[in-house]
Amino acid sequence: MINNIPEPMTPNVFxxxxxxKETHDTFTIELEPTQGTDEFFFxxxxxxxLYVFGVGEAPISISGDPKNPKTLKHTIxxxxxxxxxxxxxxxGEVLGVRGPFGSHWPSENAVGxxxxxxxxxxxxxxxxxxxxxLISQREKYRKVVLLYGARTPEDILYTYDLEQWQRRFDIEIxxxxxxxxxxxxxxxxxxxxLIRKISFDxxxxxxxxxxxxxxxxxxxxxxxxxxxxxxxIFLSMxxxxxxxxxxxxxxxxxxxxxxxxxxxxNYECIENFFGxxxx
Amino acid sequence: xxxxxxxxxRIVLEREHFQNLxxxxxKKGYQIIGPTLGEGSIIYGxxxxxxxxxxxxxxxxxxxxxxxxxxxxxxxxxxxxxxHSWKNFLFPSVQQLLQAKRxxxxxxxxxxxxxIPKFAFLGARSCDIYAITIQDKVFIKGKFVDPHYASRRxxxxxxxxxxxxxxxxxxxxxxxxxxxxxxxxxxxMTEVLxxxxxxxxxxxxxxxxxxxxxxxxxxNASEEERATANTVxxxxxxxxxxYMNTDHIKDLLYRNYEHxxxxxxxxxxxxxxxxTMVCPTCFCTTVEDTGDVPGGHAERWxxxxxxxxxxxxxxxxxxxxxSIRSRYRQWMIHKIATWIxxxxxxxxxxxGRCITWCPVAIDITEEARAIRKxxxxxx
Amino acid sequence: MQTPESSLAEHPFLKDLNPRLITFLAGCALSxxxxxxxFIFREGEEANYFYIILDGKVAIELFAPExxxxxxxxxxxxxxxxxxxxxxxxxWRFDARAIESTRAIALDGRCLRSKCEEDHELGxxxxxxxxxxxxxxxxATRLQLLDVYGAHV
Numbered sequence: 001m002i003n004n005i006p007e008p009m010t011p012n013v014f015x016x017x018x019x020x021k022e023t024h025d026t027f028t029i030e031l032e033p034t035q036g037t038d039e040f041f042f043x044x045x046x047x048x049x050l051y052v053f054g055v056g057e058a059p060i061s062i063s064g065d066p067k068n069p070k071t072l073k074h075t076i077x078x079x080x081x082x083x084x085x086x087x088x089x090x091x092g093e094v095l096g097v098r099g100p101f102g103s104h105w106p107s108e109n110a111v112g113x114x115x116x117x118x119x120x121x122x123x124x125x126x127x128x129x130x131x132x133x134l135i136s137q138r139e140k141y142r143k144v145v146l147l148y149g150a151r152t153p154e155d156i157l158y159t160y161d162l163e164q165w166q167r168r169f170d171i172e173i174x175x176x177x178x179x180x181x182x183x184x185x186x187x188x189x190x191x192x193x194l195i196r197k198i199s200f201d202x203x204x205x206x207x208x209x210x211x212x213x214x215x216x217x218x219x220x221x222x223x224x225x226x227x228x229x230x231x232x233i234f235l236s237m238x239x240x241x242x243x244x245x246x247x248x249x250x251x252x253x254x255x256x257x258x259x260x261x262x263x264x265x266n267y268e269c270i271e272n273f274f275g276x277x278x279x
Numbered sequence: 280x281x282x283x284x285x286x287x288x289r290i291v292l293e294r295e296h297f298q299n300l301x302x303x304x305x306k307k308g309y310q311i312i313g314p315t316l317g318e319g320s321i322i323y324g325x326x327x328x329x330x331x332x333x334x335x336x337x338x339x340x341x342x343x344x345x346x347x348x349x350x351x352x353x354x355x356x357x358x359x360x361x362x363h364s365w366k367n368f369l370f371p372s373v374q375q376l377l378q379a380k381r382x383x384x385x386x387x388x389x390x391x392x393x394x395i396p397k398f399a400f401l402g403a404r405s406c407d408i409y410a411i412t413i414q415d416k417v418f419i420k421g422k423f424v425d426p427h428y429a430s431r432r433x434x435x436x437x438x439x440x441x442x443x444x445x446x447x448x449x450x451x452x453x454x455x456x457x458x459x460x461x462x463x464x465x466x467x468m469t470e471v472l473x474x475x476x477x478x479x480x481x482x483x484x485x486x487x488x489x490x491x492x493x494x495x496x497x498x499n500a501s502e503e504e505r506a507t508a509n510t511v512x513x514x515x516x517x518x519x520x521x522y523m524n525t526d527h528i529k530d531l532l533y534r535n536y537e538h539x540x541x542x543x544x545x546x547x548x549x550x551x552x553x554x555t556m557v558c559p560t561c562f563c564t565t566v567e568d569t570g571d572v573p574g575g576h577a578e579r580w581x582x583x584x585x586x587x588x589x590x591x592x593x594x595x596x597x598x599x600x601x602s603i604r605s606r607y608r609q610w611m612i613h614k615i616a617t618w619i620x621x622x623x624x625x626x627x628x629x630x631g632r633c634i635t636w637c638p639v640a641i642d643i644t645e646e647a648r649a650i651r652k653x654x655x656x657x658x
Numbered sequence: 659m660q661t662p663e664s665s666l667a668e669h670p671f672l673k674d675l676n677p678r679l680i681t682f683l684a685g686c687a688l689s690x691x692x693x694x695x696x697f698i699f700r701e702g703e704e705a706n707y708f709y710i711i712l713d714g715k716v717a718i719e720l721f722a723p724e725x726x727x728x729x730x731x732x733x734x735x736x737x738x739x740x741x742x743x744x745x746x747x748x749x750w751r752f753d754a755r756a757i758e759s760t761r762a763i764a765l766d767g768r769c770l771r772s773k774c775e776e777d778h779e780l781g782x783x784x785x786x787x788x789x790x791x792x793x794x795x796x797x798a799t800r801l802q803l804l805d806v807y808g809a810h811v
Binding site for chain 3 (some may be wrong): 122149150151176197
Binding site (some may be wrong): 005006007008009010011013015034051053054055056057077079080092093094096238239240242243245246247248249250252254255256257260272273276277278279 | 376377379381384385386387388390417418421422423424425426429430533536537562563564565566567568569570571574576577579581584586591592593594595596599600601602604605608609613616617620621
């Protein structure tokens with residue numbers, strides 16, 4: 001009987017159908033299961049544990065369209081041994097996938113409200129699925145705004161999507177970079193400065209934030225300055241994860257496990273320890 | 280055939296019939312694990328005979344200190360807990376999770392499971408039974424079930440021993456986890472040593488606990504025998520080596536993330552991780568993937584890890600908990616505060632192992648007291 | 659047609675300023691427009707004005723040999739450009755270039771400096787507002803300095 005319990009640490013084998021560079025240190029892979037069903041369902045904000053045969057595993061957020069379960073997309077930044085090994089994989093090769101794990105962005109809470117999405121750097125990857133989702137049911141929401149900060153113009157992710165979204169009249173996109181050469185016609189400055197440049201109803205809005213922790217700290221403060229209540233702010237946290245299912249203990253963030261209760265948290269639930277150093 | 284025993288019954292097992300209990304468990308197919316002498320202390324290992332128990336031995340424990348000595352009698356359980364706990368068997372420190380082999384461009388995962396013996400834990404102390412129920416919450420009572428823990432935990436038969444002696448670092452009374460076993464056992468025994476008689480007052484906790492005694496000589500316990508056994512445990516409760524005030528302890532610690540005491544303890548703490556290794560509830564593991572050189576074979580291993588290791592909190596580029604201050608704080612606040620939010624119970628059972636086995640004698644009860652005292656002084 | 663005075667009153671930089679002082683400021687104000695790529699001021703020049711941006715976008719740049727002009731920050735609608743007029747030696751430290759067609763109200767710094775000396779209420783209000791702008795720019799600069807999106811964080 002006990003031997004029938006599924007092994008949550010066993011990855012399923014997925015094949016790489018496409019792989020392309022996004023920026024100098026990021027790339028996207030499109031995956032398809034090699035066994036069982038050919039669909040992979042997830043909610044925007046969730047992540048998978050991706051495994052390179054014989055090398056290791058890393059938590060990577062899902063960055064594709066939830067309405068297209070036949071293509072599982074991950075955008076990966078090359079930062080460590082495992083992500084380097086992923087970068088070396090070619091089309092037709094395989095990856096292990098466990099997931100989807102974790103909580104998701106509160107799209108259902110956002111119905112009838114303004115939605116302000118604020119992304120920093122690779123933080124756009126776990127937010128892209130929610131943008132797809134909001135666009136596909138655009139009539140359910142009031143304003144939809146995406147504020148995106150990157151390091152330089154060359155570090156901007158998903159330029160093809162951003163250009164398409166910018167052409168729409170029902171979604172406002174503002175992009176800023178930390179540093180640029182003179183040929184850059186867009187904004188220069190940190191992403192928090194964009195918040196003052198848009199108008200929204202602070203009492204009827206949902207803010208969704210993902211980026212480096214410092215960026216999120218300042219973004220939360222700026223939203224609160226604008227009168228946004230903490231119950232309407234959501235952010236996606238990052239911690240070390242070895243298992244993704246609450247067994248390994250590494251992703252503890254105060255009383256919560258980022259893999260189980262997160263990665264998407266309501267700010268009110270983590271406010272008391274969000275700013276605690278080295279927590 | 281004797282009149283059938285029932286759950287809740289109290290009976291007496293004479294010392295001379297103790298081996299029958301081991302034999303009965305063996306006959307039922309259990310691998311008996313219990314206290315035995317080894318590694319200069321009392322550890323847990325396989326038992327087949329009563330003489331495998333540390334008969335006549337006891338331990339002396341204090342902060343950073345453990346040693347064995349003779350008792351002067353022939354008690355079977357005249358000591359407290361050693362460096363091992365049942366997690367050594369339910370949750371081994373190194374465990375293979377899977378094997379995979381390359382096939383063409385893909386790979387195939389081998390899902391074969393290890394053969395796990397059916398365990399009987401003999402001589403489990405109340406604090407340690409609480410520790411097992413705490414790990415159950417982590418590994419089998421949540422959204423995901425760990426099949427490795429679950430298969431080891433399976434139908435573990437638990438023979439509890441109510442403590443007849445309190446150790447120098449014990450504080451189960453403070454944590455509400457002992458010294459009398461009150462849950463999770465099949466049978467619970469209190470050892471009674473008198474000048475002319477050596478017996479065990481046995482409480483039957485489950486039907487299968489009652490069943491085991493079908494082939495063991497016993498007699499029903501008299502009022503006097505019960506009262507004597509009670510006195511033994513009550514006396515233990517009165518002699519706890521340590522005390523921790525747990526009143527609103529979660530809020531106390533949540534208020535004190537920035538307390539100067541963390542700096543103080545960080546000066547002493549070596550971040551050696553001993554406390555987490557001996558703790559019967561600590562469950563952090565790391566997952567290691569390995570591959571052979573030709574690239575055809577891969578394995579995944581789970582190894583005990585510790586929040587005292589710098590790598591524990593590593594995310595690309597750095598560790599979230601870089602200072603020892605923050606790592607000790609994480610351990611202690613997790614153990615007696617955040618654990619309550621996570622699993623509805625504290626992660627500390629008052630077994631005192633972390634105090635005994637700390638090379639510099641850091642004492643969790645003392646650290647908690649210092650923080651509480653400073654608040655009281657400030658009032 | 660909006661007068662400089664009404665544009666000033668509506669601008670976030672001067673939000674809730676006493677109308678008497680708005681009128682006072684309007685006395686030093688001049689509506690102005692910059693075409694795309696036009697320099698508004700250049701590093702080292704005398705800082706005689708500051709600009710209340712009505713629309714468009716201005717890049718604050720610094721020239722570095724070999725790297726060319728580096729944009730430090732962009733400023734747009736609802737923001738204010740330039741504080742060197744206020745602080746001695748009254749010279750611009752950076753280049754400011756309109757990267758889009760930009761409408762602004764230029765305020766004469768020399769005129770304003772003397773008005774602030776005469777009318778301390780005005781001086782205090784102006785300084786308070788600039789202090790807030792300088793603080794938020796400093797905060798933003800500190801964040802940029804951290805390079806939070808860099809691989810090391």
